[in-house]
Amino acid sequence: MDKRKVIQSLAFGLFRMAALVNALALAILIYFLVKNGISAISWEFLTQPPRNMMTEGGIMPCIVGTFLLSFGSMLVALPLGVASAIYLNEYAKPGLAVRIIRIGINNLAGVPSIVFGLFGLAFFAISLHFKVSLLTGMFTLGFLTLPVVISSTEEALRSVPNTYREASLGLGATKWQTIYKVVLPAALPGILTGAILSLSRAAGETAAIMYSAAVFFTPKMISSIFDPVMALPYHIYVLATAGTEIDKTRPLQYGTALVLIALIFSMNFIAIYLRARMQKKR
Amino acid sequence: MGSEKRVKISVQNLNFYYGDFHALHDISMDMYENHVTALIGPSGCGKSTFLRCINRMNDLILGTRVEGKLLLDGKDLYDPKVDVVEVRRKVGMVFQKPNPFPKSIFENVAYGLRVNGVKDKKFIAHRVEESLKMAAIWDEVKDRLHSSALGLSGGQQQRLCIARALAMEPEVLLMDEPASALDPIATQKIEDLIFELKKRFTIVIVTHNMQQAARVSDYTAFFYMGRLVEVDTTDVIFTRPKEKQTEDYITGRFG
Numbered sequence: 114m115d116k117r118k119v120i121q122s123l124a125f126g127l128f129r130m131a132a133l134v135n136a137l138a139l140a141i142l143i144y145f146l147v148k149n150g151i152s153a154i155s156w157e158f159l160t161q162p163p164r165n166m167m168t169e170g171g172i173m174p175c176i177v178g179t180f181l182l183s184f185g186s187m188l189v190a191l192p193l194g195v196a197s198a199i200y201l202n203e204y205a206k207p208g209l210a211v212r213i214i215r216i217g218i219n220n221l222a223g224v225p226s227i228v229f230g231l232f233g234l235a236f237f238a239i240s241l242h243f244k245v246s247l248l249t250g251m252f253t254l255g256f257l258t259l260p261v262v263i264s265s266t267e268e269a270l271r272s273v274p275n276t277y278r279e280a281s282l283g284l285g286a287t288k289w290q291t292i293y294k295v296v297l298p299a300a301l302p303g304i305l306t307g308a309i310l311s312l313s314r315a316a317g318e319t320a321a322i323m324y325s326a327a328v329f330f331t332p333k334m335i336s337s338i339f340d341p342v343m344a345l346p347y348h349i350y351v352l353a354t355a356g357t358e359i360d361k362t363r364p365l366q367y368g369t370a371l372v373l374i375a376l377i378f379s380m381n382f383i384a385i386y387l388r389a390r391m392q393k394k395r
Numbered sequence: 396m397g398s399e400k401r402v403k404i405s406v407q408n409l410n411f412y413y414g415d416f417h418a419l420h421d422i423s424m425d426m427y428e429n430h431v432t433a434l435i436g437p438s439g440c441g442k443s444t445f446l447r448c449i450n451r452m453n454d455l456i457l458g459t460r461v462e463g464k465l466l467l468d469g470k471d472l473y474d475p476k477v478d479v480v481e482v483r484r485k486v487g488m489v490f491q492k493p494n495p496f497p498k499s500i501f502e503n504v505a506y507g508l509r510v511n512g513v514k515d516k517k518f519i520a521h522r523v524e525e526s527l528k529m530a531a532i533w534d535e536v537k538d539r540l541h542s543s544a545l546g547l548s549g550g551q552q553q554r555l556c557i558a559r560a561l562a563m564e565p566e567v568l569l570m571d572e573p574a575s576a577l578d579p580i581a582t583q584k585i586e587d588l589i590f591e592l593k594k595r596f597t598i599v600i601v602t603h604n605m606q607q608a609a610r611v612s613d614y615t616a617f618f619y620m621g622r623l624v625e626v627d628t629t630d631v632i633f634t635r636p637k638e639k640q641t642e643d644y645i646t647g648r649f650g
Contacts, residue, residue, distance in 0.1 A: 206457065277496060277497075279494070
């Protein structure tokens with residue numbers, strides 16, 4: 114056989130393997146979590162707070178807490194991020210100011226999440242007197258996911274053909290009308306996808322909330338944004354590191370992890386579904 | 396040619412720069428109301444740039460600069476007091492590639508009215524129908540006004556874009572190679588349309604297609620290397636041009 118063809122099939126085989134490793138890693142992870150965690154899942158587990166030093170009961174406050182934290186963070190990140198992206202992509206004239214802003218955003222994306230956590234504690238919790246609370250967590254996670262929201266929004270705006278902008282301006286629309294009525298609707302599926310992906314990123318974040326929003330255990334249900342919350346990822350961490358009765362907490366750990374993964378997956382699926390639907394509607 | 400001609404657009408010593416690049420050199424010419432003026436010339440000669448000066452579309456490109464005067468009914472479009480949005484409302488444009496919005500057929504045509512503050516639904520519906528009829532596409536789309544414009548064929552999309560521009564009742568219609576992305580039948584339709592439209596509008600059309608310029612236009616301007624070489628009635632340009640360059644281009648000896 115032709116030597117070039119052999120090399121080609123070898124190379125393609127290698128690439129196929131590399132791609133398969135991804136799927137395999139995910140499959141193993143899910144198998145492992147389901148196998149060990151499914152026994153812990155019950156109605157009680159999903160609807161009750163933990164009892165007896167976390168060895169019994171459920172994780173309801175953590176589910177609620179993670180939900181509030183991740184959606185709350187989007188309340189901060191989405192308006193700020195979309196507005197910044199519109200400025201950078203549609204209005205800003207290239208120059209020193211824009212360069213500095215971009216360097217800032219890129220570096221923000223590289224800051225380790227534990228540093229965000231400490232910043233949240235120092236700035237929002239202490240300096241602004243938000244205390245260790247849902248509000249502090251919302252802002253901390255909001256700033257953590259901001260670079261993702263900005264870059265996915267910019268990506269979405271860039272993918273809107275310039276001919277749309279020209280057509281709209283050519284009909285006597287103002288720049289703002291053009292952005293609001295043509296560019297943003299066309300970019301919406303992309304913006305939404307980015308938003309939901311950062312939502313699930315925020316849902317899984319641990320280090321950023323351990324000093325700023327999450328607590329080990331809180332007996333009462335959250336009643337205001339100045340209350341601290343329990344959260345799924347932090348709960349896993351707590352169960353894994355602070356428990357004394359490991360045999361009793363281990364299934365709960367797996368169960369919690371399974372719930373977190375299920376939550377994140379379903380968010381991602383919603384993102385995919387929404388995008389597909391919006392693209393079809395055009 | 397009409398008996399009484401009125402100058403609609405008067406260009407006086409227009410220079411245009413992309414940064415340091417001097418793209419248009421000292422252009423002066425008149426364009427007449429209810430006539431079609433064709434701009435011809437080889438790629439990169441500045442004819443599209445010139446066209447886009449007439450509705451200030453080049454303002455969108457960073458680092459561009461205009462000198463000289465471009466008068467619409469005697470008023471300079473580049474006067475600092477002039478509102479560019481108002482200019483583009485009066486001077487409509489049809490682009491090279493059909494570019495309908497990802498909206499319904501109806502909403503595409505209604506867009507210009509809506510962004511200019513028209514709220515009256517009856518008026519909008521009436522104007523949309525009228526514009527689609529003028530653009531000779533009404534019969535093809537009247538039963539699916541509320542389906543997506545992106546489902547139309549290329550030729551239909553381009554006529555929709557013409558209807559969209561007409562809905563604003565512009566005084567001038569700029570067309571940047573409106574048929575270059577279309578097949579011969581769709582091109583024929585656009586050309587027939589231009590013939591009808593000039594009764595109501597002043598039309599400036601850029602074209603690469605010499606036959607098209609000869610068929611649709613009353614006046615032809617030949618551009619070369621950013622300069623206006625010659626402008627005259629289409630008849631004169633195509634039969635007895637004064638400049639050798641024009642003759643060479645028209646007869647296909649270069650370009």
